[in-house]
Each structure stands twice: as C-alpha cells, then as structure tokens.
Amino acid sequence: MEKIEQNLIPTRTLADGTRIPCLGLGTFGSDKYNAAQISAAVEGAIRAGYRLIDCASVYQNEAQIGEVLSKLFAEGAVKREELFVTSKVWNDRHGDGEVIASCRQSLADLQLDQIDLYFVHWPFPNYHAPGCDGDSRNPDSKPFSVEEFMGAWRQCEELVDMGLVRCIGMSNMTIKKLEEVLPLCRIKPAALELELHPSFQQPELFAYAVAHDMVPVGFCPIGSPSRPERDRTAEDVVDTELPSVAAAAKAHGVHPAVICLKWAVQKGAVPIPFSVKEPQYIANLKCVTEDPLTDEEMAAIAADDKNCRLVKGQVFLWPGAKGWQELWDEEVPETL
Numbered sequence: 001m002e003k004i005e006q007n008l009i010p011t012r013t014l015a016d017g018t019r020i021p022c023l024g025l026g027t028f029g030s031d032k033y034n035a036a037q038i039s040a041a042v043e044g045a046i047r048a049g050y051r052l053i054d055c056a057s058v059y060q061n062e063a064q065i066g067e068v069l070s071k072l073f074a075e076g077a078v079k080r081e082e083l084f085v086t087s088k089v090w091n092d093r094h095g096d097g098e099v100i101a102s103c104r105q106s107l108a109d110l111q112l113d114q115i116d117l118y119f120v121h122w123p124f125p126n127y128h129a130p131g132c133d134g135d136s137r138n139p140d141s142k143p144f145s146v147e148e149f150m151g152a153w154r155q156c157e158e159l160v161d162m163g164l165v166r167c168i169g170m171s172n173m174t175i176k177k178l179e180e181v182l183p184l185c186r187i188k189p190a191a192l193e194l195e196l197h198p199s200f201q202q203p204e205l206f207a208y209a210v211a212h213d214m215v216p217v218g219f220c221p222i223g224s225p226s227r228p229e230r231d232r233t234a235e236d237v238v239d240t241e242l243p244s245v246a247a248a249a250k251a252h253g254v255h256p257a258v259i260c261l262k263w264a265v266q267k268g269a270v271p272i273p274f275s276v277k278e279p280q281y282i283a284n285l286k287c288v289t290e291d292p293l294t295d296e297e298m299a300a301i302a303a304d305d306k307n308c309r310l311v312k313g314q315v316f317l318w319p320g321a322k323g324w325q326e327l328w329d330e331e332v333p334e335t336l
Contacts, residue, residue, distance in 0.1 A: 002282055004049035006082075008289035012270055014167055014190040015213040018116070020084050022265050023288050024052025025281060026219065026274035028059050030228050033276055035061035041276040043068045046078055048282050054217070054272040055110065056088040056121060057102055062109035070111045085112060086217075088121035088171065089156075091316070094148065095125070099155035103164055118156060118165040119193055122172045123149050124327075126316040141318040143326070146180050157187045169193060169217070172313070175208050176329045182212065193217040196269055197224075198245055198260055199237040199306040210268065220310055221264050221271035222257040237308040244300035248293060258287040263301050266293055 010022040025045045029038045038061050042053055046068075055062050069085075072078050087110065093102040103118060125148060126141035156168040170178070171193035182188065192209040194202060196218030209216045223239035224231075239245060240256035245263075249256040257273075257280075264271040265288045275281040293301075314324040323332035 001048055001278065004285050004289060006049065009049065010288065012215050014215055015188065016167065016190065018167055020215065020270060021052040022270055023261065023285060024054050024270065024272045025050050026054050026272040027061060027065065028274060029061065035064040037276045039064035039068045041281060043072065044278050045281050046072055049285055051082055052084045054086045057106050058090040058121065062087065062106055066109050066111040084116045085110065086117040086119065087115050088119040089152065091122050091125050092127040094152040096151065099152050100159060103159050107164060114163065115165045117167045117169055117191060118159060119169045119171045120152055120156060122316065123177055124316055126318065128315040137317060139319060141316060143318055144177060149181055150184050153181065153185060160187055174329045175205055178208065189214050191215045191217050193219060195220050195309060195311050196264060197221050197239050198242055198263060198301050198304055199223065199239045199308040200310065201302065201305040216269040218264050218269040218271045221273050222260040224310055231311050236310060237306045242304045244304040248297045252291055254287065258283060261287055262293050263298065266298060
C-alpha cells in the first residue's frame with residue numbers, strides 16, 4: 001500500500017490553535033455499504049496516511065470503527081494524538097442531558113477518551129428512521145427553534161468544559177440561523193460542516209463561516225455519487241461532468257473527482273470524501289500534496305456553480321411545510 005507522508009498534507013488551524021488535516025475520510029456509508037466495509041476502509045485509510053476521520057452516531061458504525069482504532073493504537077500504527085476524530089449528535093438526542101449522553105456513547109463506541117471535534121448534526125430535533133425513503137415525515141417534526149438549538153449547544157459547551165471534546169461545531173446551518181445563535185454562544189463553533197462541491201459552492205455561507213473563524217468542512221465534495229436514493233432528483237447536476245472540472249481533469253491527467261477535491265482544499269475547505277476502495281481513497285489524499293490547480297482553473301470552476309443542493313433534507317420537514325427550501329430559509333417556488 002502506498003503511504004502519503006504527513007509533512008506533505010496541509011492542515012488548517014481552528015480558532016483555538018488546534019490543527020486539523022485539510023482532507024479527511026467520511027464514514028457515511030449511505031444505504032450501499034455496511035459497517036464492516038466502512039471500518040475496513042478506515043483502517044486502510046489510516047495506514048495510507050489519513051489522520052482525519054469524520055464519524056457520526058447516526059451512521060451506525062462507530063463501534064466497528066472503534067475496534068479498528070483500538071487495534072491500530074495497540075500495534076503502534078498511529079498514535080492517538082496524531083489522529084483527528086470528529087463525531088456528531090443526532091437529531092433525536094437534543095433534549096436535556098441527551099447530547100452529553102450521546103457523546104459518551106460515541107466515546108465508548110469509538111474507544112476514545114476525547115473527541116476532537118463534536119458537531120450538532122442538524123439544527124432541528126426532527127428525527128427520521130435510518131434508511132427511510134424521501135416521502136417519510138415525522139408528525140413530531142417542527143421548525144427551527146433558537147431556544148431548542150441553544151439547549152443542545154449549551155450541552156456541547158459543557159462537553160468542552162468536561163474535557164470530553166476539544167472543539168465543537170455546527171452543521172447544516174444557514175446564515176440566518178447562525179446570526180440568531182452565534183451571539184448567544186459562550187463557546188463559538190470552531191467549524192461549520194456544510195454541503196460543498198463545484199456545482200453547489202454556497203459562496204455567501206462559506207465566506208460567512210470564514211469571517212466568523214469557522215473552518216468550513218465540506219461534505220459531498222465530489223457530488224456524493226453514493227448518496228441515498230431519497231436524495232436524488234432528475235435535476236441534479238453531476239459535478240464530475242461539469243465542463244470546468246472535466247477540462248481540468250484532462251489537463252492534469254487525473255479523474256474528475258480528484259479535481260473536485262483539489263478545488264475544495266485550495267478554497268480553504270476541509271473536504272471529507274467517502275470511499276471504501278483503496279485506490280480511490282489513496283488518490284483522494286495524495287491529490288492534495290501535488291500538482292495544484294491554476295488560478296484560471298479555480299476561476300473556471302467558480303463560474304460553473306449551479307446552486308444544485310443534493311442533500312435537501314426533506315425527511316425533516318414539519319407538518320404544514322410547503323417544501324424542503326424552508327429548511328434552508330429559502331422561498332419555496334410556486335408550483336405550476
């Protein structure tokens with residue numbers, strides 16, 4: 001197996017000085033890969049040089065990943081302090097004391113004493129069963145509530161105080177929501193996880209995050225070809241087929257997916273691509289160490305933004321909501 005040297009992999013600096021690798025391995029297997037396949041990919045990726053692993057309780061594989069981490073630590077393949085591990089609290093655990101309990105469960109599953117960065121996965125307590133279809137709706141779902149969200153965030157702050165997590169972050173937010181909650185935070189979010197790929201660049205939200213000292217962590221960085229069927233629509237754009245991405249791939253002699261990752265890293269984001277295939281995850285990490293895109297290529301990709309959101313979140317809609325756009329504080333188009 002090819003191994004990428006650590007000194008070649010750039011890092012980002014969080015607001016408190018903590019360093020985070022510029023690219024990590026996502027572990028959301030969607031409905032296509034099981035926990036055994038994903039944990040095996042985590043092992044292979046760490047052996048190849050990955051030091052950032054992005055986890056979440058709802059992915060239902062943290063216990064298997066924990067077994068891998070324990071094995072790698074025991075044999076000296078990697079030291080705990082060399083790894084940066086993230087996790088997230090799921091929507092059904094926002095209640096009083098539940099965030100802390102969920103984090104403790106993730107720590108137990110991952111066999112760690114501390115999580116490096118812990119996210120509030122979604123800004124709603126709206127729950128859906130794993131693997132549900134896109135038409136599923138929970139009658140208990142409700143719109144965003146500053147008070148409810150801050151109840152969950154206060155527990156995240158307490159996790160920092162307790163030493164169970166180093167840093168905390170937010171995910172799937174909008175500028176409107178951030179403007180409502182940031183002034184209320186005792187501990188500011190160190191990172192913002194958001195959907196980010198060439199056909200969905202979210203320039204305003206990206207700039208807002210950077211201006212407020214939140215490192216943008218980008219999910220779906222190559223357009224999430226393995227995303228669940230419920231998140232697919234006929235209008236979706238395929239990032240690897242964008243003219244700017246295809247042209248850069250031809251010029252550099254690489255797969256278009258590699259161009260998507262180079263673009264994200266050169267923008268200043270931390271993409272977290274998912275792959276269980278060794279040649280792919282090695283190529284994903286190696287690409288950030290060599291042959292950068294030109295300014296012209298970066299500009300061409302920026303101009304190719306299609307505002308194509310792939311993860312619409314419609315399963316979190318509440319009774320009376322008109323469309324998924326309401327989750328993102330956008331106007332719902334009038335139907336014909």
